[in-house]
Amino acid sequence: MSSPERTIVNLLAEIAFSFDGAILGLTLAFSSVRSAFKYASNSAALNKIKEAPEVSVSDLRSLIPTTEEQQYGSSENGNSHDRRIVIVRGTVKPGDGSNKNNVLISSETGDKALIIQRTQTYMYSGWKTLFQLSNTHRFILERTLPKQGTYCMRRVPFVIVENNQKQPLSSFLVVNMDGSRQPLPLTTVYSRLQPMTSSPFSFLQALLFPEYPVGLLDVERILPPGRDITAVGICSFNNGVPEIKSCEDLPYFLSEMNKDKMISDLMSRSSVLFWGGLIMGCVSIGILSFAAVRSWNRWKLWANQRQTPQTPNQPVVEDETEDADEIPDGQLCVICVSRRRIPAFIPCGHIVCCRQCALTVERESNPKCPVCLQSIRGSMRVYYS
Known part of the structure; x- marks a missing residue:
């Protein structure tokens, strides 16, 4: 990294x-x-x-009403049942039911296809750059390098027939791909990486950029005739011919499953x-x-x-000066043994220190009473009347 x-x-x-x-x-x-x-x-x-029912192409007419039945049903019941999701398994054939047998031919391999998808993508490689440019300069220079090449997709009308059906077509299902966004079960027939031609500009790219183009990947994918696929979508009759369209709510349209x-x-x-x-x-x-x-x-x-209130920064009030000889032994501070015991620790209530020693004890990280070793929260001055 x-x-x-x-x-x-x-x-x-x-x-x-x-x-x-x-x-x-x-x-x-x-x-x-x-x-x-x-x-x-x-x-x-x-x-x-x-x-959704899984039916064959020949069973569609018994499952989905024809145009006349749709009009009759809509006039009788006020609604139409022409939009129904079905699953049809069959074989791909060119044409739309007539004698159109035109197919696409791959220019690279010569294979016959109904759909040809071709993409050209620049392949990049990288290493640690010799000169670390700023992000602004790198962005300006990299704008001249296209990340994606061309993309094209050609297709001819095709239908789905029974798996064992022979020509001529007696019962078929027209595939309407207008507006379909689901991925198609295409087969890769051509894949070639063409190296980039060396030039002074390519050497400059490899020297200055963390990523530089090394080749152009040309990939061609086709849908060959005679392939067994499953069509999932909304089936209806168009001028007496069954037609299937993709449904936006489903992740499948044409699939091998x-x-x-x-x-x-x-x-x-x-x-x-x-x-x-x-x-x-x-x-x-x-x-x-x-x-x-x-x-x-x-x-x-x-x-x-x-x-x-922030009391640690306030000046300490000095106790009234008093000679230690005049203080009884039971009232001397247990720490300094020179001043009178004045404050009481909270919550234990012991009066064992003078005010200065009590403040010193309170400022410790874990203040405890010198007598009972109980944790204290502060001290309070006691006045004797």
């Missing part, structure tokens, strides 16, 4: 443990609340997938979110309670110090 990173870590640790750990407790509480919200959404998605694996995966996520949020919540409550108690004790001590 370099010195700037170590400084940042130390600064973050000081901020986290400041105010008796109140900031750390608030951070853990915020994380616990976020885990609770994620657990709630994950549980809702789990319930929806459990209730079946219904049982999806349920198992969501249950494990829910368990991690529940126990993680519970542990972070308990720890945050403990830290915040400790910080509150410490702050309350400090406030009470500060209030007591404001109310109690």
Whole structure:
């Protein structure tokens, strides 16, 4: 770890443990609340997938009403049942039910695909710099270095058919990917790291910066035809053709897992979110309670110090000068044996010292009575009438 990173870590640790750990407790509480919200959404998605039927493509017409039935049902009951979450397992085929068999062909490998995703990312390496520049200068110079390359995604319309169905397509399910944000089950077919060409500018980057580009990673991922996948989403009929769209409340749209694996995966996520949020919540409550108690004790001590007069800096009133020969032996101070016993210790009540020796005893770190060795809180002058 370099010195700037170590400084940042130390600064973050000081901020986290400041105010008796109140900031750390608030951070853990915020994380616990976020885990609770994620657990709630994950549980809702789990319930929806459990209730969703797992059907084949040919069974969709018996499960979901057609357009005429939807209109008839909406006129009869005042509502429509055209939006229903289903789980369909099948094989990916190109086209939208007609004779469109156009597919994409990878320019690198020549593989046929329905979706091609290509990313180009700069790969960085680093070492301890020779000249430590300021953060402002490093930021100005690093703005000329792009961290991310290009990203492109091409696709053609495709459908899902029965696993054992042959051409021509008699029953199919159209996949509508408009607005879908869930990750797709793509296969990496091309991955190559192209080294950066050496130049005086690249040598200057390696000399001055903690990170410098060493290559360009080119990755290509495709969705090949004939692949078995599971579609999870809202199914409806569009002009008599079944169509499935992604649901924003579900973490899956196209996946290699079946219904049982999806349920198992969501249950494990829910368990991690529940126990993680519970542990972070308990720890945050403990830290915040400790910080509150410490702050309350400090406030009470500060209030007591404001109310109690500061007597140690006041001048000590000298006792009336009196000859030690005129004082009886039973009334002499047990410490200096030269002045009369005047104050009484609190709470034991023993009168054994003069005023000066009593103040000396009270100023000790653990003041105790010289006779009974009981802890004392102060002294009080006693007047004899």
